[in-house]
Amino acid sequence: MLAVAEVNYIRYEVNQKGESYASVSRKTGIDARTVKKYANQEDFEVKKPQCRKAPVMDPVKPILDEWLNEDSKKKRKYRRTAKRLFQQLVEDHDFKGSERSVRQYVSKRKKELKTMVDQAALPLESIPGTAQVDFGTAPFVYQSESMELPYLVMSFPFSNTFYFQVFPSENAECLLEGLQRMFHHMGGVPRTIRFDNFRPAVKKILGKGERKLTDVFERFVGHYGFHYEFCNPGKGNEKGHVEAMVKYVRNNFLLPECHIEDLDQFNETLWQKAEDDRDRSHYKKDAPIDTLYQEDCAQWLLLPEKSFDCVRYEVVKADKYGFITVDKKQYSSSPRFAGDKLTVAITYNSVIVLNEQHEAVVHHSRLYGVRRKSMVWQPYLDLLSRRPRAIKYTSIYDHFPEEWTRYLKACTEDEQKEALRLLGTLLKNDDFTLLNQALNDVSAQGHPSVDQIKHRFYSLVNNQEDYSTYTPQMSLPDMPDITRGLEHYDALYAKEGVEHE
Incomplete structure (x- = not known):
């Protein structure tokens, strides 16, 4: 295509000065037929590129565009290949065109979509x-x-x-x-x-x-x-x-x-x-x-098949009492972990102590605010059962339901040992629901034994009939009232008005 200046010269020489096509051709070195063409041309508008119709591909292009848009929301490994898109057109839309035509169109559209993403500069x-x-x-x-x-x-x-x-x-x-x-x-x-x-x-x-x-x-x-x-x-x-x-x-x-x-x-x-x-x-x-x-x-991306495990793992060392520190807050683990390194799973609302097999040992609600210490007593109950007199130096009663606090205070030393061992065996995640019911059921006739509590607990676990107390049919003589617990021992060593050493 000639430059604008060359076209204007040709038109001036031929149309204004009357020069022949051959003469202008010799002066400019341009072919005489080209000189004639531009000298006589009337329409100088830019010709629009002609869009060739594709009667086979045109009807399926919107379908391919929709499929490509769907695939753009998925991970790359889940996107369909051009071959698979061609197969779907044949199977679902009775497509009569060639696989090559589909491949060319898909390749072109993917490049256009990528360019649109790369060049996007619009505000969010x-x-x-x-x-x-x-x-x-x-x-x-x-x-x-x-x-x-x-x-x-x-x-x-x-x-x-x-x-x-x-x-x-x-x-x-x-x-x-x-x-x-x-x-x-x-x-x-x-x-x-x-x-x-x-x-x-x-x-x-x-x-x-x-x-x-x-x-x-x-x-x-x-x-x-x-x-x-x-x-x-x-x-x-x-x-x-x-x-x-x-x-x-x-x-x-x-x-x-x-x-x-x-x-x-x-x-x-x-x-x-x-x-x-x-x-x-x-x-x-x-x-x-x-x-x-x-x-x-x-326009959103598709969700993955699995949710994300929003958890953070830390390895921390337990102190001599079995306590660990996470984000400046203390959490109990177990006396047997004293001085050991432990893995802790931390979520937004929980701190879970794991053993070497990555099994949950103790589950805490995560502490926020001014509270700095969380205690789960179950792992410590076996130790306390061997040293029941130490119970008064702990805050264990603050963590027990009222009925268990009353029961333990009314127990003899041997009964306390058995009761604490029972709690250590049956208590899960500090859930006293069934244990409270079992204790209340068997307490109707007075201070129950640990075996009675245990038997009633397993009855509740197995959904047996409501508990009914056994009422003896014989008449029993009146028995004097007794005082349970350890507080009355001092009376054995002192008489009224007499001090003992």
Whole structure:
């Protein structure tokens, strides 16, 4: 194609000066036929490229586009090959074209989709299927105590929607537990999630926008497959949508102080509150928020088959009493582990002591706030059964139900040994439910023996008939009242008004 200046010269020489085509051809070195063409050309508009019709491929291109979009939400190993897509077209749509045509189209579309992703420079607010995450704090009355608790908010800027959950801390286990709950409640995973530089997620901020992630967060990202972004240090406005939503959630759902006894039960009620809030129009787009949220949903990644185990493992050393320390809080293990190294599994709400076979030995509720020590007495009961007099120097009665405290105080030393051994055998995870019932049932006729309690306990375990006490048919003589326990021993060594040495 000739340059514009050459075309203008040809048209001037031929049309204005009357030169022949041959003469202009000799002057310019351009073929005479080309000179004639441009001298007489009238239409100089850019010709639109012609789109060749493909009667066989055109009807199935939208189908292939939909399949490729579906596969883009899955892990790479689960995506269909071009060959498999061709087979599906033949099987399901009676496709008559060639496999080569399908391969060429699929290859071209994959490159186009990749280019679109690589060149995307739109803010998250404009892209369906993206999210922002941040913590906020609000006042609560939790288990009758006034305190501030953090709540995790995941907002969806495109649709202006959100979900939120309340936790006892902003640690890694709470962050991942909250994200996972939201993913599974939503039934999908946002393609891109923007975070602040959370300590639970970011171990170190590197140059050029890079981050060194914590191990557990890196594994979490790998498990769910989303793309993460972090704000620049001190640039919280880069996640301005979720910051505004944190304030919106507090003002509309968490004030005045919510009264909570069971945090998990309270969190279950929050899903519906967030979903009911979608019954309004978007403040800018003049469209129902719920409709926009469905566009978010359509772009989410698929959930993996298994959920992520939001647990952190630590190896800690027990002290001489068998206590371990996790996050500056003390938890009991067992006297037999005194001085040993133990593996501990830590979740957002539990601390589980494991033995060498990685079996759970002791299960604690994780401590937050001012409380610093958690004691599970079952592993210590066998030791106490051999030293029952030491029981008064422990706080064991503070951990026992009232009926067991009364019973043990009324026991002789030998009975205390047997009762503590029984509790050490039957008590599981500090659950006294059946043991309390067994003790109450057999106490109706007075102070029971350990064997009676044991027999009644196993009757309850095996769902036998309600316990009925045995009433003797013979008449018995009246017996004098007796005083049980150890407190009356002093009376054996002293008479009224006489002191003993």
